[in-house]
Amino acid sequence: MKQSSLGNLVQPFHVMELVKAADTLNNQGKPVIHLSIGEPDFPMPKPVEQALAQAISEHKTRYTAALGLPELREAISLYYQTNFQVQVPAHQIVITSGASAALMYACLALINPTDKVLLTDPGYPCNKTFVQMAGGIPDFVQTQEAQNFQPSWADLYKQWTPHTAGVLLASPNNPTGTQLGAQAMQEIVQGVSTQGGFVIVDEIYQSLCYDRPAQSVLQVTGAPSEQIPVVVINSFSKYFGMTGLRLGWMVVPDTLLPAIERFAQNLSICPNTPAQWAALACFTPETLAICEERRLVFKVRRDFVVTALPKAGIELHSTPDSAFYVYAKSPYDSERYCRQLLEQALVCAVPGKDFSEFRGSEMMRFSYANSMDNLETAIERIRLFNNRQLP
Numbered sequence: 001m002k003q004s005s006l007g008n009l010v011q012p013f014h015v016m017e018l019v020k021a022a023d024t025l026n027n028q029g030k031p032v033i034h035l036s037i038g039e040p041d042f043p044m045p046k047p048v049e050q051a052l053a054q055a056i057s058e059h060k061t062r063y064t065a066a067l068g069l070p071e072l073r074e075a076i077s078l079y080y081q082t083n084f085q086v087q088v089p090a091h092q093i094v095i096t097s098g099a100s101a102a103l104m105y106a107c108l109a110l111i112n113p114t115d116k117v118l119l120t121d122p123g124y125p126c127n128k129t130f131v132q133m134a135g136g137i138p139d140f141v142q143t144q145e146a147q148n149f150q151p152s153w154a155d156l157y158k159q160w161t162p163h164t165a166g167v168l169l170a171s172p173n174n175p176t177g178t179q180l181g182a183q184a185m186q187e188i189v190q191g192v193s194t195q196g197g198f199v200i201v202d203e204i205y206q207s208l209c210y211d212r213p214a215q216s217v218l219q220v221t222g223a224p225s226e227q228i229p230v231v232v233i234n235s236f237s238k239y240f241g242m243t244g245l246r247l248g249w250m251v252v253p254d255t256l257l258p259a260i261e262r263f264a265q266n267l268s269i270c271p272n273t274p275a276q277w278a279a280l281a282c283f284t285p286e287t288l289a290i291c292e293e294r295r296l297v298f299k300v301r302r303d304f305v306v307t308a309l310p311k312a313g314i315e316l317h318s319t320p321d322s323a324f325y326v327y328a329k330s331p332y333d334s335e336r337y338c339r340q341l342l343e344q345a346l347v348c349a350v351p352g353k354d355f356s357e358f359r360g361s362e363m364m365r366f367s368y369a370n371s372m373d374n375l376e377t378a379i380e381r382i383r384l385f386n387n388r389q390l391p
Contacts, residue, residue: 010129015350018338022348033378035366036348038174038325044241045282045290052245052278060277066264067257068095068249069276075283076249086218092251094260095276097268099204099235099248103130104267106231106250107168109259110198111136115165120151122327122355122363124174124202131168139164142358145317148178149327153191166198166229171217172205175355175365176327177302177320179209186220193229204235204248207291209322210299224253231256236275238323239291240282245275298324301368301375308379309366313386324369327355331386334364345385347378 015036022032043049055061067073070090077090096102103126111117113135119127121140128138141159143149156167167188171180180188185201192199199217207214217230224230235248252260264270281287305326310316315329330337334351342348352363368375 006133009132011125013125014335014354018342018348018350021339022342025342025346030346032342032346032348033374033381034348034370035368035375035378036350037367037369039243039369040238040241040294040324041369041371042241042294044245045287047281047284047287047290048240048242048278051281052274055274055277061273064270064273064276066261066268066270068093068271069280072276072279073249075280079283080216080218083214084216084219086216086222088218088223088251092223092254092257094250094252094257094264095271096248096250096264097271098237098246099202099233100126100130101264101268101271102233102235102248102250103127103168103200103202104133105260105263106200106233106252107131107134107136108263109252109256110134110200110231111165114163116161116163117165118156118159118167120149120169120173121357122149122173122175122352122359124170125354127168127170127202136165137163140357148318148321149173149176150178150180150184151188152184153187156188157191160195160197164195164197166200167192168200168202170202170204172203172209172322174205174323175325175350175352176318177205177323177325178318179215179322182215182220185217189217189221189228189230193227198229198231200231200233202233204233205238205323206234207239208295208298208324210295210302211321218251224251226253226255229253236279236282239295240279240287241291241294242275242279242282245272245278247271247275247279298368301370301372302326304372305366305368305375305379308376309382312379312383314366314382324367326366326368327352328364328366330362330364333361335361338364341382341385345381347381347385 073090073093080088107130111134232251236242350365353360
């Protein structure tokens with residue numbers, strides 16, 4: 001059977017090979033500490049769990065509209081108004097099957113075959129896949145430590161060509177845990193707009209920030225429109241801890257809604273119905289208080305890890321201010337280092353090749369979505385490994 005060219009083009013997550021190896025070690029009675037997984041270690045908040053169970057018990061399991069529950073779209077609109085002081089009409093909010101579906105719909109709606117799309121490097125590895133599946137060509141813009149691995153409009157403009165259709169950004173960013181400032185956001189949107197392009201902004205780690213209040217590009221631009229060519233992606237996975245329920249949302253201009261609706265109807269029918277009803281509980285004061293408590297726990301972990309890693313022999317080139325990642329310099333080739341760290345120290349970290357075309361062999365990512373006890377143990381294991389003092 002002849003395989004499609006797209007099937008050969010899409011690359012696997014290299015980290016999954018390490019995770020498989022870690023599982024094998026665990027099954028052999030060698031407990032591995034994961035600093036690899038991009039997933040909160042907390043369960044979903046109790047009010048959300050209860051709302052999910054109630055939705056199922058009340059048989060709220062049938063298809064919803066392709067664009068999502070009207071009640072949930074209204075709740076997200078109010079969330080933007082209350083938390084970010086920006087008016088986003090509910091009809092411009094689309095509920096999706098995770099942020100991945102939102103990114104896919106946005107790329108399908110905006111990219112034509114052979115269009116170039118600027119992506120920041122390092123960045124989330126699936127972004128290039130979404131671009132490729134829409135027929136586009138990923139064009140990577142190398143970011144620098146001095147700018148906390150975030151681009152300026154000048155950086156993007158240097159690579160803009162007549163074939164460039166737009167930009168896909170993430171703020172906060174995975175793997176770096178850094179954000180764009182409001183002025184940089186404004187300059188990028190204005191610059192791209194003058195070129196007739198689009199800006200897709202992934203904000204799935206938006207509320208997991210530690211040194212300044214959470215922000216959205218929509219605070220700079222207002223709601224997307226024909227004149228404001230912005231699409232915003234968000235998710236219930238990270239801040240709200242609902243990863244496995246696969247629920248996200250996107251904010252789109254009116255002109256894109258018909259196409260987005262057709263993609264949703266054809267590709268997913270509708271988002272997870274019980275998860276949508278459960279997500280309404282995310283915006284209650286009780287749930288938001290739980291999520292804020294957890295954010296502060298992540299901040300304590302962040303503060304510990306960025307202080308402890310250099311003492312353990314890991315060089316940091318930027319300070320993460322959001323998400324739950326540290327992007328660091330590997331002592332030597334990162335794939336080999338991470339493999340040996342796993343086998344000899346029983347710590348699973350992620351080599352940079354998943355995230356960077358330019359410096360993947362130099363860099364690595366640590367996730368601090370783990371308990372403080374495990375983080376302390378892992379850092380000590382890393383220190384001993386780097387000093388080759390392992391038993």
